[in-house]
Amino acid sequence: MSGARILDPMKKSMIVLAVFILAAACISQSVSSAGHSEGSPHAGIEPGNKGMAASREKVAFRLATFGAGCFWCVEAIFEELDGVEKVVSGYSGGHASNPSYEEVCSGRTGHAEVVQITYDPKRISYDELLEIYWRTHDPTTRNRQGNDVGTQYRSVVLYHDEEQKKLAEGYKARLEAEHIWDRPIVTEIVRFERFWPAEAYHQDYYRQNPGEGYCSLVITPKIEKLRKIFKDKLKPK
Numbered sequence: 542m543s544g545a546r547i548l549d550p551m552k553k554s555m556i557v558l559a560v561f562i563l564a565a566a567c568i569s570q571s572v573s574s575a576g577h578s579e580g581s582p583h584a585g586i587e588p589g590n591k592g593m594a595a596s597r598e599k600v601a602f603r604l605a606t607f608g609a610g611c612f613w614c615v616e617a618i619f620e621e622l623d624g625v626e627k628v629v630s631g632y633s634g635g636h637a638s639n640p641s642y643e644e645v646c647s648g649r650t651g652h653a654e655v656v657q658i659t660y661d662p663k664r665i666s667y668d669e670l671l672e673i674y675w676r677t678h679d680p681t682t683r684n685r686q687g688n689d690v691g692t693q694y695r696s697v698v699l700y701h702d703e704e705q706k707k708l709a710e711g712y713k714a715r716l717e718a719e720h721i722w723d724r725p726i727v728t729e730i731v732r733f734e735r736f737w738p739a740e741a742y743h744q745d746y747y748r749q750n751p752g753e754g755y756c757s758l759v760i761t762p763k764i765e766k767l768r769k770i771f772k773d774k775l776k777p778k
Contacts, residue, residue: 602626603662605670605705606633606733608653608697609678610686614760615656617747618677618767623776624665629657630746631738633699639737645693654693657736665774667705671712673771674698677763680716681724687759696726699733706730 609615612630619628632645635652645652660670678686680696700706709730717726738744747760768775 600661600663602659603667604701605658605660605667606655606699606701606736607658607670607674608634608655608695608699609674609680610654610694610696611689611755611759612654612656612739612743613746613755614686614763615654615678616745617760617764618673619656619658619670620745620748621764621767621775622660622665622670622673622771623774624661624663625658625776626661627659629736629738630743631655631657631736632693633657633733633736634697634731642740642743646691648692652693652737653695653697654739655697655699655736657738667708668712669774671698671709673767673774675712675716675728676770677767679722680726680728681722683727696728698728698730700730701733706732 607615607619616628616630619625631654632640632650632652633655635645635650637644637650637652640650640652644650645654658670678696682696684690684692684695686694686696698705698709700709713726713728713730716722747756747764750756751761
């Protein structure tokens with residue numbers, strides 16, 4: 542019986558020691574896991590995937606805004622280009638807030654029909670956009686493109702920064718020096734202030750209505766010309 546009394550305290554000590562070791566291990570694991578919590582910059586990234594995560598770079602898209610007559614035409618042209626992420630038809634250069642198509646067509650708001658282009662400068666440059674812009678409309682007819690007449694159809698480049706202003710003015714000067722057209726270029730180059738997206742039915746108009754009269758007679762020939770002259774700048778099929 543005396544041996545049993547000596548053995549019981551030893552067992553208790555061993556049990557207490559085992560519990561202490563287990564608790565210490567749990568605390569260590571908890572501290573280690575905290576470094577990979579939801580708020581950690583490495584949360585959810587396994588060691589083998591860190592290089593892959595670091596290699597992902599966000600594309601720094603930029604904006605360009607052009608007016609060259611009916612925005613259905615201009616939108617359809619720039620949507621064809623590789624490096625162009627998005628094209629939105631709308632109104633800019635006027636004095637009224639959130640104008641409607643009817644108000645712009647009246648000429649009272651001072652807006653031009655324009656497109657706002659979101660593009661990747663690593664795939665297509667602003668200079669290339671300017672080249673396509675000037676070669677796909679007539680920049681010598683003031684407030685007019687073909688049968689579309691009115692101040693809303695004026696030729697205008699709305700620059701977003703000083704770099705765009707310098708490039709647009711320089712390109713225009715080169716065109717004037719080359720005397721490509723018999724008449725002077727009347728394209729306005731003005732600072733971008735505000736863009737108002739046009740009504741939903743104007744967006745992607747050519748894609749949705751390719752057989753409509755205006756589209757087939759006016760826009761399709763422009764697209765065919767674009768695909769012939771700038772085939773190396775088109776989106777891959």
